[in-house]
Amino acid sequence: MPAPDLLTGSDTQIPDTATLLAAAVEAIGGAERPGQVEMARAVERAIASGEHLAAQAGTGTGKSLAYLVPAIRHAISKKTTVVVSTATIALQRQLVDRDLPRLAETLEPLLGVEPKFAILKGRRNYLCLNKIQTEAFDDPDEGAESLFDPQQVSALGRQVKRLHEWADETREGDRDEVVPGVSEQAWRQVSVTAKECLGAQRCPQGTECFAELARARAGEAHVVVTNHALLAIDALEDFQVLPEHDVVIVDEAHELVDRVTSVATGDLSAAGVEAAARRCGRLIEEGLADRLKESSEGLSLLLEDLPDGRMDVLSPALGNTLAVVRDAAHTCLTALGPEKKDADPGNAAARKAARSSLEDLHDTAVRLLESFQPEISARFEVVWLEKPFVPDGRPRRPPALHVAPIGVGGLLRTTLFEERTAVLTSATLTLGGSFEPLARQWGLPPLGDGASRDARTAAEGLARTAEDDGEGGSGHKGDKGDKDKKKIAWTGLDAGSPFDHARSGILYVARHLPQPGRDGLADAYLTEITELIEAAGGRTLGLFSSMRAARQAADELRDHLTHPLLCQGEDSTSLLVKQFAEDERTSLFGTLSLWQGVDVPGPALRLVIMDRIPFPRPDDPVSSARSRAIAAKGGNGFMSVAATHAALLLAQGAGRLLRSMDDRGVVAVLDPRLATARYGGFLKASLPPFWPTTDPAVVRDALRRLDAAS
Numbered sequence: 001m002p003a004p005d006l007l008t009g010s011d012t013q014i015p016d017t018a019t020l021l022a023a024a025v026e027a028i029g030g031a032e033r034p035g036q037v038e039m040a041r042a043v044e045r046a047i048a049s050g051e052h053l054a055a056q057a058g059t060g061t062g063k064s065l066a067y068l069v070p071a072i073r074h075a076i077s078k079k080t081t082v083v084v085s086t087a088t089i090a091l092q093r094q095l096v097d098r099d100l101p102r103l104a105e106t107l108e109p110l111l112g113v114e115p116k117f118a119i120l121k122g123r124r125n126y127l128c129l130n131k132i133q134t135e136a137f138d139d140p141d142e143g144a145e146s147l148f149d150p151q152q153v154s155a156l157g158r159q160v161k162r163l164h165e166w167a168d169e170t171r172e173g174d175r176d177e178v179v180p181g182v183s184e185q186a187w188r189q190v191s192v193t194a195k196e197c198l199g200a201q202r203c204p205q206g207t208e209c210f211a212e213l214a215r216a217r218a219g220e221a222h223v224v225v226t227n228h229a230l231l232a233i234d235a236l237e238d239f240q241v242l243p244e245h246d247v248v249i250v251d252e253a254h255e256l257v258d259r260v261t262s263v264a265t266g267d268l269s270a271a272g273v274e275a276a277a278r279r280c281g282r283l284i285e286e287g288l289a290d291r292l293k294e295s296s297e298g299l300s301l302l303l304e305d306l307p308d309g310r311m312d313v314l315s316p317a318l319g320n321t322l323a324v325v326r327d328a329a330h331t332c333l334t335a336l337g338p339e340k341k342d343a344d345p346g347n348a349a350a351r352k353a354a355r356s357s358l359e360d361l362h363d364t365a366v367r368l369l370e371s372f373q374p375e376i377s378a379r380f381e382v383v384w385l386e387k388p389f390v391p392d393g394r395p396r397r398p399p400a401l402h403v404a405p406i407g408v409g410g411l412l413r414t415t416l417f418e419e420r421t422a423v424l425t426s427a428t429l430t431l432g433g434s435f436e437p438l439a440r441q442w443g444l445p446p447l448g449d450g451a452s453r454d455a456r457t458a459a460e461g462l463a464r465t466a467e468d469d470g471e472g473g474s475g476h477k478g479d480k481g482d483k484d485k486k487k488i489a490w491t492g493l494d495a496g497s498p499f500d501h502a503r504s505g506i507l508y509v510a511r512h513l514p515q516p517g518r519d520g521l522a523d524a525y526l527t528e529i530t531e532l533i534e535a536a537g538g539r540t541l542g543l544f545s546s547m548r549a550a551r552q553a554a555d556e557l558r559d560h561l562t563h564p565l566l567c568q569g570e571d572s573t574s575l576l577v578k579q580f581a582e583d584e585r586t587s588l589f590g591t592l593s594l595w596q597g598v599d600v601p602g603p604a605l606r607l608v609i610m611d612r613i614p615f616p617r618p619d620d621p622v623s624s625a626r627s628r629a630i631a632a633k634g635g636n637g638f639m640s641v642a643a644t645h646a647a648l649l650l651a652q653g654a655g656r657l658l659r660s661m662d663d664r665g666v667v668a669v670l671d672p673r674l675a676t677a678r679y680g681g682f683l684k685a686s687l688p689p690f691w692p693t694t695d696p697a698v699v700r701d702a703l704r705r706l707d708a709a710s
Helices: 009-013 019-029 035-050 063-078 091-111 128-133 144-148 155-168 184-186 210-219 228-235 253-263 272-281 290-306 316-336 345-371 409-417 436-442 453-466 523-536 547-557 575-580 592-596 619-630 635-655 681-684 695-710
Strands: 052-056 084-085 115-119 223-225 249-250 266-269 310-313 383-386 399-407 421-428 490-494 505-509 541-542 564-565 587-592 605-608 665-669 692-695
Touching: 009 266, 009 547, 019 063, 019 091, 019 144, 035 052, 035 421, 052 063, 063 084, 063 091, 063 223, 063 249, 084 228, 091 115, 091 223, 115 210, 128 155, 144 399, 155 184, 184 210, 210 695, 223 228, 223 587, 228 249, 228 253, 228 409, 253 421, 253 436, 266 272, 266 345, 266 619, 272 316, 272 345, 272 635, 290 316, 310 541, 310 619, 345 383, 345 399, 345 575, 383 619, 409 436, 436 635, 505 695, 523 541, 523 605, 523 665, 523 695, 541 575, 541 592, 547 564, 547 587, 575 587, 575 592, 587 592, 592 635, 605 635, 619 635, 635 665, 635 681, 665 695
Parallel strands: 052 421, 052 490, 084 223, 084 249, 115 223, 249 421, 505 665, 505 692, 541 587, 541 605, 564 587, 605 665
Antiparallel strands: 266 399, 310 383, 383 399
């Protein structure tokens, strides 16, 4: 049955989505793509019916236009706003700098209205003019004198000085304008969080505030582009961040769960406790902050002696220390008193910053303690201690406690899917041939899409935790009683790909190699990589499961290869990728960010090597806690967590190969378990349908032919 027309009354003069999409494609000199048309129609149906949509659209489908055109049409016809959320800055910039300006220019004559769009980020991403004016430095020990004294100029001081000079020139105050970038510590000196902000009414710079101006532009826009983190903050906080909207389009939706989990994670360290004590020390009665500072010293000593990793039991010593931190923070908050008007904007900002630090500290200490209560522990939250080290074993930063939700499906269900229509899209959404594994992580109900047994096993385990993962801990904006919850319905669409994968690419699994070990890459792996790269004439992207493996391969192969080899970490990733793309004979080795962030069409990339199946580390606290929670409910923790994680990364890595219609090449997975293990079928069903082989001679011959033809 065709979807009802979105438009009624006088709005019927607006052309339909198909007409608008055809005009947009023609304007950029493109051709009609069946997958793009099908996806645009599905997005239109979802908006009209209120039924959520999960749409997989491979590289080259043109999914951005497929969702932007019906989104703009809906926003203008209903005089509302549509929010588009992305995981990466690169896609945000593509939408705001390229796709939306072109669409606005093309569609305005047809719509009779100029489509307006805006980008909105978290307040921390914008320069705070009040902080600049009052010189309210984040760390009282880093005052103006020490930062700008010509005799004591530090790297931090030079960066902050550059930010002050930039403040006189910038029109939008967006951190991304600062090139080259600055350290997080330097940016903290000129920015505030939402909780630290005085508010437009109280702040003397309120009328010129960059963050408020960005929010104002967003409030007038038909399409607002934001990121998954801000989408999560809008769901979690008691204050409204995004403008009113009835439709959310989540691009790069495969990243949604990790980004929301990150926002919902609380952190507590001795350095953070000490900083909160310093911030409030000058604003309350002398001596009251001393107990808080003393608790930071006790916490520091205790955390140094504890092993890192997941905590399943709260030791009496740590429990007592956290209770002292909680109570001392509460005492300081009480002494600070309620918020009040202050004639001195600098003092008002200092009080607001102190209050924010103390509230975060108190709430995180409470959350950590409550996470070990029997009714919450192992069901809702996971706690772990992190002790980051650099490769030579020296501490990189002080130890920190973290607390995170085991799942975020309940949160997404109540704050997103029960509130508005959502379109979730990515090039990789089906795992094991089904939407179910990712959909269950999002908190969506079963679809029954003919999933394989392994896909159903993965999804069912996640479903068992999604049933109640939103119930534990503190509440969040948007909670409803059961009687007020509407039924959630959704559909899945695979818009396909314009690529003929079986003719354009080979999936090679090195079945003859030994299983990967824990002591680095075996000699057989290094030999295999060398032979493959030589056959390809360079042109290789090596995706490794760890930075250690990438460096080992680069160090041991450099002298044996006849073509240049780059390794992540030798320069900025963007410059390395640029050099890799420009020099066709160069190879590039790296880890996680390259699995998902490289777009190199053409002859510079003919071979993608993955050293092993990218399962999460067994000691990863969140993954291991999720797996344990699923197993406790009778599910298969391995398939639901580890295999799902690996399938997603494998699909993303394999997706680096074909980026344009003329691309050809090989995806080589050196881990023989992809061919021999029972779960191998689930993983392979998550990959593009390349022509498969396990014969190394066949692959080397194919690579040599491609090299000769390039």
